[in-house]
Amino acid sequence: xxxxxxxxxSAEQREMLRTIGAASIEDLLTKIPPKAxxxxxxxxAPALSETDLIRHLRALAATNADADRYVCFQGAGSxxxxxxxxxxxxxxxxxxxxxxxxYQPEASQGTLRTIYEYQTMIAELTGMDVANASIYDGASSLxxxxxxxxxxxxxxxxxxxxxxxxxxxxxxATYCDGPGIRLRDVAAPDGVLDADAARKxxxxxxxxxxVQSPNFYGCLEDIAAAAELAHAAGALLIxxxxxxxxxxxxxxGRLGADIVVGEGQGLGVPMSFGGPNLGVFAAKNELVxxxxxxxxxxTVDADGQRGFVLTLQTREQHIRRAKATSNICTxxxxxxxxxxxxxxxxxxxxxxxxxxxxAAKAHYAAEQLTKLPGVTLRFPSPFFKEFTLRLPxxxxxxxxxxxxxxxxxxxPLRPFDRTLGDCLLVAVTEQRTREEIDAFAAALAExxx
Amino acid sequence: xxxVPGDLKYTREHEWAKREGDRVRVGITHFAQEQxxxxxxxxxxxxGAKVTAHQAFGVVESVKAVxxxxxxxxxxIVEANAELPQKPETVNKDxxxxxxxxxxxxSNAAELDQLLTARQYEEFVAQGGH
Numbered sequence: 001x002x003x004x005x006x007x008x009x010s011a012e013q014r015e016m017l018r019t020i021g022a023a024s025i026e027d028l029l030t031k032i033p034p035k036a037x038x039x040x041x042x043x044x045a046p047a048l049s050e051t052d053l054i055r056h057l058r059a060l061a062a063t064n065a066d067a068d069r070y071v072c073f074q075g076a077g078s079x080x081x082x083x084x085x086x087x088x089x090x091x092x093x094x095x096x097x098x099x100x101x102x103y104q105p106e107a108s109q110g111t112l113r114t115i116y117e118y119q120t121m122i123a124e125l126t127g128m129d130v131a132n133a134s135i136y137d138g139a140s141s142l143x144x145x146x147x148x149x150x151x152x153x154x155x156x157x158x159x160x161x162x163x164x165x166x167x168x169x170x171x172x173a174t175y176c177d178g179p180g181i182r183l184r185d186v187a188a189p190d191g192v193l194d195a196d197a198a199r200k201x202x203x204x205x206x207x208x209x210x211v212q213s214p215n216f217y218g219c220l221e222d223i224a225a226a227a228e229l230a231h232a233a234g235a236l237l238i239x240x241x242x243x244x245x246x247x248x249x250x251x252x253g254r255l256g257a258d259i260v261v262g263e264g265q266g267l268g269v270p271m272s273f274g275g276p277n278l279g280v281f282a283a284k285n286e287l288v289x290x291x292x293x294x295x296x297x298x299t300v301d302a303d304g305q306r307g308f309v310l311t312l313q314t315r316e317q318h319i320r321r322a323k324a325t326s327n328i329c330t331x332x333x334x335x336x337x338x339x340x341x342x343x344x345x346x347x348x349x350x351x352x353x354x355x356x357x358x359a360a361k362a363h364y365a366a367e368q369l370t371k372l373p374g375v376t377l378r379f380p381s382p383f384f385k386e387f388t389l390r391l392p393x394x395x396x397x398x399x400x401x402x403x404x405x406x407x408x409x410x411x412p413l414r415p416f417d418r419t420l421g422d423c424l425l426v427a428v429t430e431q432r433t434r435e436e437i438d439a440f441a442a443a444l445a446e447x448x449x
Numbered sequence: 450x451x452x453v454p455g456d457l458k459y460t461r462e463h464e465w466a467k468r469e470g471d472r473v474r475v476g477i478t479h480f481a482q483e484q485x486x487x488x489x490x491x492x493x494x495x496x497g498a499k500v501t502a503h504q505a506f507g508v509v510e511s512v513k514a515v516x517x518x519x520x521x522x523x524x525x526i527v528e529a530n531a532e533l534p535q536k537p538e539t540v541n542k543d544x545x546x547x548x549x550x551x552x553x554x555x556s557n558a559a560e561l562d563q564l565l566t567a568r569q570y571e572e573f574v575a576q577g578g579h
Contacts, residue, residue: 289490289510323517 075427127253227256268342
């Protein structure tokens with residue numbers, strides 16, 4: 001059992017060496033200068049037996065504070081929504097569960113069809129004409145949207161509301177560095193876009209105004225007003241939205257958004273300590289030829305039968321790569337499939353119920369928590385399933401004290417915004433029970449007393 | 450074979466140019482649309498944009514390929530054919546008429562003289578057009 005975890009045996013290795021005419025593996029490495037090589041074996045512990053290894057890994061995993069064993073009020077872009085059990089069964093089917101997404105129409109009608117259904121559902125939810133097959137995550141979707149707005153308008157500035165997830169803003173800055181797109185921030189003193197400040201920044205040079213709703217602080221933005229502001233200057237409006245909320249909240253497309261992007265993790269994709277996630281990307285028809293990534297379309301074959309194919313990507317990926325405005329050539333098909341199964345399972349009413357429950361429980365939690373002395377809502381603006389609390393004790397202290405009771409109380413905002421050093425971002429999904437919320441309030445009461 | 454009107458000037462990239470007073474109208478040739486096949490999308494510059502002779506001013510996409518459109522002459526766009534985005538097939542049906550693409554106010558009208566005549570373009574196409 002020397003090669004317990006390596007697929008080929010020593011006999012097979014000897015055979016391969018004999019076939020290519022080498023005496024040993026060492027023979028294959030003689031061209032590498034000795035000083036570039038390690039002269040001793042790697043300092044690895046001896047291989048464990050499988051039972052010992054599983055025990056070891058389980059012990060390691062048990063040191064994690066995961067949402068199965070902790071009551072999770074963490075959010076900030078990744079949410080503890082329920083993942084219905086059929087999802088895992090569906091994605092585990094061999095036809096879907098491959099390391100690489102097969103796109104050949106003659107061999108992959110099933111895969112292409114699920115992607116087409118995913119696109120259709122996302123387009124409906126966001127109120128857009130067309131959605132792509134997905135991108136890596138919400139942050140890269142937003143960055144691609146900024147590039148697309150720049151290409152479509154030939155303008156060099158992008159105006160971002162401060163309420164856009166700060167991690168997303170950093171990814172946007174990375175993507176925009178190459179083309180030299182200038183980013184301009186609009187403050188959010190009340191937790192939402194300062195419209196007067198935005199009006200001064202959005203002008204003839206603006207490719208797009210970007211708002212997130214509910215934004216990073218949990219507050220709901222006035223998307224229609226932002227659309228009016230952007231369009232008056234000939235700019236596009238990009239809205240970052242969480243599709244799980246769109247069973248309740250109005251589709252951004254119906255409020256004037258030109259591009260809707262977001263993190264689709266909440267649609268049946270486990271939090272998995274931050275990834276893989278699901279980048280949602282949808283746009284109006286006028287922009288269809290500039291949409292990055294894969295796009296599945298429906299067509300008819302030579303016999304007139306309905307079929308699915310990749311479409312509209314002649315420029316970006318195959319014929320004119322030198323002129324492409326995006327170089328993303330992949331999607332997260334398995335996560336998109338999780339979302340497709342999730343949306344199909346829940347249906348319109350189910351998704352609406354998830355949104356209603358999350359919002360109602362979040363408001364109940366805010367009510368209970370702000371009864372405690374010194375605990376207040378940081379912003380006066382309306383929120384949905386997430387809100388920013390100002391605490392009388394350091395949020396880091398609150399975190400560690402509540403973690404002892406197996407409660408993850410939220411995300412301290414200090415690393416994201418120094419002016420919010422006394423704030424904790426609390427998310428509440430449909431999974432939280434009244435008992436859990438009351439226990440959170442009771443535990444917090446002990447810390448702030 | 451080729452449909453090459455005698456009163457137009459031509460580029461080696463298969464655009465035609467037609468002087469109309471102090472403006473120059475531009476489109477692609479019958480040969481070009483035939484080679485491309487069914488045109489499904491045309492992307493044209495905005496009014497007021499500057500174009501430069503021999504440089505790309507737009508894109509034409511057919512069922513077979515996506516190709517750049519090259520300006521026969523330098524100048525400013527005074528009009529772009531607003532019908533093409535909705536009816537790209539017009540380029541196939543009437544390349545020298547309703548399928549025109551841009552109207553340019555030239556910055557140097559003498560550039561027109563450097564373009565191919567109808568006869569030169571016919572010869573160029575007869576040799577393969579590359």
